Amino acid sequence: MADHDLLRVFCGPDGQHGNALAVVRDGSRVPDGAARQALAKKLGFSETVFVDDPERGVIDIYTPTLRLPFAGHPCVGAAWLLDVPELVTPAGVVGTRLDGEFTWIEARAQWAPPRTLRQYGSAAEVDALPVPPPGEWIYAWAWLDEAAGRVRARGFPGRGDGIDEDEATGAAALLLTARLGRALNITQGRGSQILTAPQPGDLIEVGGRVRLGGVHGGTQPG
Known part of the structure; x- marks a missing residue:
């Protein structure tokens, strides 16, 4: 199984809770859609992100059953982890910024x-x-x-x-x-x-706290 970072996105003020997110930083290790879908299903999180270009912020998002052109908590988590000014998703370019304890993305409702x-x-x-x-x-x-x-x-x-x-x-x-x-x-x-x-x-900012939950490789997280 490809190594991945485990994050919690949209944590509460006490740093607890948040939605779990797996991020595969080296997307080239899982190069095709079928393999990515299988890994996302095996990991079992609501979303898994594959990073195809860390410098440009190109990402690919999967649930356990389908590929998404855009999703909020994966973009916030990836923005925090990659620290880039924007993310490139199939839906469009997502602006990002870090503001103290909060990470923000800028996207369109459509x-x-x-x-x-x-x-x-x-x-x-x-x-x-x-x-x-x-x-x-x-x-x-x-x-x-x-x-x-x-x-x-x-x-x-x-x-x-x-x-x-x-x-x-x-x-x-x-x-x-x-x-x-x-x-x-x-x-x-x-x-x-x-x-x-x-x-x-017609842009909307969405922001929250992100915490690193640990790095997993070769085992399925609980």
């Missing part, structure tokens, strides 16, 4: 895969939701403090690939920000934090 954004009346309702059956990708959300832009959210991919709930989902946060047209401070999953802010030119 690059994000489709999500069903489902609003609930309270955070307690969101917390009480069971995992829905496989089908549509649901981003369940409610206001914690509407005036302050604070949101409680949970993400249910519905793909039937073993990822019943996504701990932190940048692409869904991007779509919710585009719909609401305002900056958001999202608490997702068990305690992950995602920050967003609309920018000129």
Whole structure:
């Protein structure tokens, strides 16, 4: 198995939680799509990133079952790890910046895969939701403090690939920000934090904390 870095993206203020991400820095060791898909399935994370050009920031993103032209938490994690001014994805060029403890990407809502954004009346309702059956990708959300832009959210991919709930989902946060047209401070999953802010030119920034979770090679992470 190709060596890979294990990151946690969109960690909470205490550095805990975050969505696990595998990054294969040397994408040439897994050169074709079928092999990349097989490795992403074996690793079992919601996404795995393959770096095809570390200097230019060219990346390739896979879930356990499909290739994605763009995804939020893989781009934030790759931006932090590679420390480049932009990332090149099949969807387009993603601007990046590091600002203290936060890593930010700048992308367009239309690059994000489709999500069903489902609003609930309270955070307690969101917390009480069971995992829905496989089908549509649901981003369940409610206001914690509407005036302050604070949101409680949970993400249910519905793909039937073993990822019943996504701990932190940048692409869904991007779509919710585009719909609401305002900056958001999202608490997702068990305690992950995602920050967003609309920018000129229909761009949206998505930011969060990234922590290095360890380097794995030859074994499947737990």
